[in-house]
Amino acid sequence: MKPILEVTDLTxxxxxxxxxxxxxxxxxxxxxxxxxxxxNGAGKSTTIKHVLGLMEPMSGTSKIEGQTFxxxxxxxxxxxxxxxxxxxxxxxLTLWEHxxxxxxxxxxxxxxxxxxxxxxxxxxxxxxxxKWFPSQFSKGMKQKVMILCALLVEPKLYIVDEPFVxxxxxxIQSFLEYMVKFKxxxxxxxxxxxxxxxxxxxxxxxxxxxxxxLVLSGTLEELRVRSGLENATLDDIYLFVAKGKVT
Amino acid sequence: xxxxxxxxxxxxxAHVTQTLKYxxxxxxxxxxxxxxxxxxxxxxxxxxxxxALPENFPAVFILTLVFSFWLTKSPIRTLLKEGDLVFLLPVxxxxxxxxxxxxxxxxxxxxFSTLFIxxxxxxxxxxxxxxxxxxxxxxxxxxxxxxxxxxxxxxxxRRLPYRSHQTNYKIMRFIVNFVYAYLLFxxxxxxxxxxxxxxxxxxxxxxxxxKKQHGYQWEMLLAEEQALKMKGYRFVNYFxxxxxxxxxxxxxxxxxxxxxxxxxxxNAFSALYMKTFxxxxxxxxxxxxxxxxxxxxxxxxxxxxxQLIVVFLFFQMFALQLFTLYTQYRWNVIFMIxxxxxxxxxxxxxxxxxxxxxxxxxxxxxxxxxxxxDWLIAILMPVAAxxxxxxxxxxxTKKHITLTS
Numbered sequence: 001m002k003p004i005l006e007v008t009d010l011t012x013x014x015x016x017x018x019x020x021x022x023x024x025x026x027x028x029x030x031x032x033x034x035x036x037x038x039x040n041g042a043g044k045s046t047t048i049k050h051v052l053g054l055m056e057p058m059s060g061t062s063k064i065e066g067q068t069f070x071x072x073x074x075x076x077x078x079x080x081x082x083x084x085x086x087x088x089x090x091x092x093l094t095l096w097e098h099x100x101x102x103x104x105x106x107x108x109x110x111x112x113x114x115x116x117x118x119x120x121x122x123x124x125x126x127x128x129x130x131k132w133f134p135s136q137f138s139k140g141m142k143q144k145v146m147i148l149c150a151l152l153v154e155p156k157l158y159i160v161d162e163p164f165v166x167x168x169x170x171x172i173q174s175f176l177e178y179m180v181k182f183k184x185x186x187x188x189x190x191x192x193x194x195x196x197x198x199x200x201x202x203x204x205x206x207x208x209x210x211x212x213x214l215v216l217s218g219t220l221e222e223l224r225v226r227s228g229l230e231n232a233t234l235d236d237i238y239l240f241v242a243k244g245k246v247t
Numbered sequence: 248x249x250x251x252x253x254x255x256x257x258x259x260x261a262h263v264t265q266t267l268k269y270x271x272x273x274x275x276x277x278x279x280x281x282x283x284x285x286x287x288x289x290x291x292x293x294x295x296x297x298x299a300l301p302e303n304f305p306a307v308f309i310l311t312l313v314f315s316f317w318l319t320k321s322p323i324r325t326l327l328k329e330g331d332l333v334f335l336l337p338v339x340x341x342x343x344x345x346x347x348x349x350x351x352x353x354x355x356x357x358x359f360s361t362l363f364i365x366x367x368x369x370x371x372x373x374x375x376x377x378x379x380x381x382x383x384x385x386x387x388x389x390x391x392x393x394x395x396x397x398x399x400x401x402x403x404x405r406r407l408p409y410r411s412h413q414t415n416y417k418i419m420r421f422i423v424n425f426v427y428a429y430l431l432f433x434x435x436x437x438x439x440x441x442x443x444x445x446x447x448x449x450x451x452x453x454x455x456x457x458k459k460q461h462g463y464q465w466e467m468l469l470a471e472e473q474a475l476k477m478k479g480y481r482f483v484n485y486f487x488x489x490x491x492x493x494x495x496x497x498x499x500x501x502x503x504x505x506x507x508x509x510x511x512x513x514n515a516f517s518a519l520y521m522k523t524f525x526x527x528x529x530x531x532x533x534x535x536x537x538x539x540x541x542x543x544x545x546x547x548x549x550x551x552x553x554q555l556i557v558v559f560l561f562f563q564m565f566a567l568q569l570f571t572l573y574t575q576y577r578w579n580v581i582f583m584i585x586x587x588x589x590x591x592x593x594x595x596x597x598x599x600x601x602x603x604x605x606x607x608x609x610x611x612x613x614x615x616x617x618x619x620x621d622w623l624i625a626i627l628m629p630v631a632a633x634x635x636x637x638x639x640x641x642x643x644t645k646k647h648i649t650l651t652s
Contacts, residue, residue, distance in 0.1 A: 053584070054583060073586075073588075075586070076586075077584050077585070084581065088579050088580060088581050090519070090576075090582075092496050092523045093519070093522060097518075100518075101519055104510060104511065104514060104515035105512065105587055106512075106585070107512040146581075149581070
């Protein structure tokens with residue numbers, strides 16, 4: 001499988017000489033969902049910001065399809081969509097206009113946009129709300145708008161930050177089904193989450209972060225071997241790591 | 248236990264400090280010079296306007312109307328914060344002192360601003376009703392008394408749980424205020440005493456009853472406080488950037504056609520900027536206001552080429568204000584990661600601003616030609632807008648980009 005995202009020896013942070021993440025090495029390949037797991041403050045969001053090209057690495061690189069953000073900013077960013085942890089919407093735009101703007105910004109043809117958007121809206125039961133403004137939406141609905149925008153583009157890579165909070169069970173189900181469908185079509189997904197039972201079922205590989213470092217990574221089977229916990233669930237391994245027992 | 252007395256003092260001090268800070272920022276901004284210029288010109292023409300008013304100018308009626316609205320509208324800054332809904336609810340019974348301080352403070356501001364407005368209108372009173380310092384003192388006293396009454400009573404009104412009920416009582420207050428002001432400006436003091444009696448009854452037996460029936464409407468109080476705060480911020484925002492300013496959104500479906508663009512990647516930002524402009528109360532409101540005030544100035548200032556300078560000042564004011572839109576999406580990650588070049592974004596923004604400036608210039612031109620019949624200067628007004636956008640906009644954008652990145 002071809003790697004889509006390659007992060008190599010990535011170190012970065014908000015203040016000079018005070019890195020928050022240290023020497024991260026990982027990849028997200030075609031046809032896989034990778035779970036990014038760690039306690040609050042472990043450095044997940046910082047890692048994601050580096051991948052998005054919103055923060056400059058102190059050292060190391062983050063490459064998508066072999067290019068860094070510096071080399072080809074426009075091209076780099078057209079390869080992925082991002083679902084943020086907190087929904088961020090334009091107060092002045094309706095649901096439909098959010099979708100339209102996203103499609104335009106990512107260079108979709110109008111016809112492609114129209115064929116993709118209807119089934120998505122129906123799947124997430126938002127088809128009767130296309131004229132609504134964000135102020136009328138609940139937290140979960142706002143999250144759905146973010147998800148719809150990201151799914152609409154059908155990029156090579158999805159970067160998803162804690163998508164389940166505030167989403168109703170049907171919404172979670174629909175979202176996961178779409179993720180699996182796109183994965184099977186060749187996309188890669190980097191998903192940060194605390195909902196470990198879901199991660200265990202849907203992710204092909206895991207990256208466990210602790211205090212800014214990648215302490216364990218691999219499939220569930222590999223994690224079990226490396227942590228020495230036989231038959232352990234992802235929960236057990238995660239708690240084991242979080243208590244600082246793996247270095 | 249929270250000491251609500253200290254809490255009020257703390258918040259009021261913080262509020263005063265913040266206001267002073269904003270005042271100093273406003274004083275430093277270049278816009279204040281143009282504003283002072285406009286005020287000076289404005290006051291000269293105010294005097295002229297007074298002389299030009301006809302003998303039968305309905306001064307009493309207009310003053311009555313102005314003060315009926317002014318008295319009815321009784322804002323109270325409670326300085327509540329969002330967190331109070333959680334943290335102050337448990338001390339609700341102790342909040343009486345806090346709110347009574349808020350009311351006292353609102354009374355002081357209300358009395359002062361009433362006197363200020365009355366002083367502004369005093370020349371009209373002098374010419375059409377009655378001159379002399381005794382009149383000034385008498386009218387001033389009665390107006391302030393009415394303001395105090397309105398603030399106290401409207402506080403009780405705020406206990407009503409439904410907006411529609413509050414509105415009904417507001418209408419009732421409006422009627423009382425209208426009669427009061429009308430009698431006052433007709434100098435019918437005897438009848439005024441009768442109105443005082445009615446006001447006394449209202450205060451004690453109508454509005455006074457709400458206190459026993461209802462608690463505080465926390466959410467509404469908070470909403471009012473936030474609206475007032477935003478209003479203050481919007482005013483300051485005319486002079487300097489206010490990061491805390493939240494925009495209010497209006498749907499305005501009739502204007503949608505202005506913001507429709509063909510489905511192309513390069514139009515993404517143009518569509519976003521135009522839709523934001525059309526639907527945000529502040530941008531469109533500002534645009535319309537500046538155009539109308541511009542008309543007023545073109546009307547008041549004698550015809551001539553210097554009108555182009557006036558128009559230029561208005562372009563500058565508008566463009567300066569609108570640059571906040573460029574930075575509005577600064578914290579929106581989704582906006583930041585669109586695969587679109589920075590250049591495209593800057594260009595979309597400039598084109599959008601140019602478009603609005605040309606419309607503004609064209610409207611001034613049309614108004615000018617209707618007024619004076621002078622085609623040359625009228626045509627030069629939209630041309631000035633084009634020149635302005637070519638000469639000034641790129642350097643202004645550059646400054647903003649370096650400031651915000």
